[in-house]
Amino acid sequence: MDRNKIVMKKIEDPGAREQFYSKRKGSIVKKSNELGVLCDTDIALLMFSPTGEVTIYSSGESFEDIMINAMKQPDELNRRSTPNPDEEAHMEKLNEVKQTLSEAQEKISSYEPQVENINTVEEADAYNQYLLGAMERIQRSKAKLLANQEFLQRNENVAMASVNAEDMAAAGLAIEDSYGLDIYDDINDYAKDLLNSPLYSNPDYKPTLSPESHPEFHVEVKECLQNISDDCGVIIFNKIFDNGKYTDVDECCAQLLTLGKKCHHTIIESTIDSPEMKGVNKTAVWINSDNLWKKCSFVSH
Structure with a gap:
């Protein structure tokens, strides 16, 4: 029965190509060994797999010695008796390849x-x-x-x-949590710095809630809080003396929770001129830390 002849052309599929190489590699090395033993000849075999894996075989002398002897042989094509002028360059290149191969094999043997x-x-x-x-x-x-x-x-x-803090401060809304409270060990220090900041000291930013003395700016607490941005971090709250009592900051806190504005961490509570205070200005900073309101009070004359 005739054997099917293999068509001599490149195998396009990489997996099939590697599989075919693996099957035939062993037989080629075996045939080389048989030829070297039976004929008492030096054989040097160097093969690279499709994936770059190197296979080296030599019979008798080492692979390097056989290659050096081959480089010393005269050119069989034109029978030149003169030395090859490129022999030295070839030898240097061969030595470089030999050194690289030796280092690579040493590293591989160390890791595996x-x-x-x-x-x-x-x-x-x-x-x-x-x-x-x-x-x-x-x-x-x-x-x-x-x-x-x-x-x-x-x-x-x-x-x-x-960037966020600068944007919100320019809009007169807030100081970002991560830029404010988190970098302070003491909330009192934070409160003092906050009262001295441009956000609080600039009169254009103050009246989140306005005193009754300015009825044109007066709004109800709930209505005012509804208009506050969800990303606001600081609320400036001016207490309003109205009919013998002050609007309580607790109402402001309660309204914040009712409206779902949990991101607010600070309320500045400033008591505006009242008969009882007699020129004493009392300021309190309420800070929401881990959903617990803490109060820092400051009194100035």
Whole structure:
């Protein structure tokens, strides 16, 4: 029965090409060995798989020695008796390839040692130390990459917080949580700085709730809070002396919760001129920290 002949053309499918190479590689090496033994000849075989895996075989002398002898042979095509002028360059290139191949094989053998070829404790210790050193270098590199990543993330967060704070302060609405309260260990320090900030000291930003002395600006607490932006962080609340009593800041806090505006963290409560105060200006800063309202009071004459 006639055997089917293989069509001599490139196999296009990469998987099929690698599979075919793997099947035929062993037979080629076997035939080379048989030829070297039966004919007592030097054979050097160098093959690269479709994926770049190298296969080296030599009979008798080493692969490098056989290649060097081949380079020294006269040119059989034109029978020149003079030395090849490019021989030195070829030899240098061959040595470079030899060195690169040796280094690559050494690295591969270090990362994937042939355990069955380790015959002494010293060899085992050497492989162990090499692998431990490689793992330590990888860990240091990983830690450095993580540190750089965290540093960039922190800078990005600070930049975003700064931009948001500037935008909201310019609109007279708020100081962002991440730019304000979080960087203070003491809420009293935060309150003092807040009262000295441009957001509070600029009269154009003050009247979130206006005193009764300015009826043209007077609005009900609930109506005012409904118009406050959800991303507002600071509310300036001027207490209104109305018919013998003040509008209570607790009402303001309750209305915030009722309206679902939980993002507000600060209310500035300023007691406006009243008969009882007699020129004493009392200011309180209410700070919502973890959904608990804390009060800092300041009195000035």
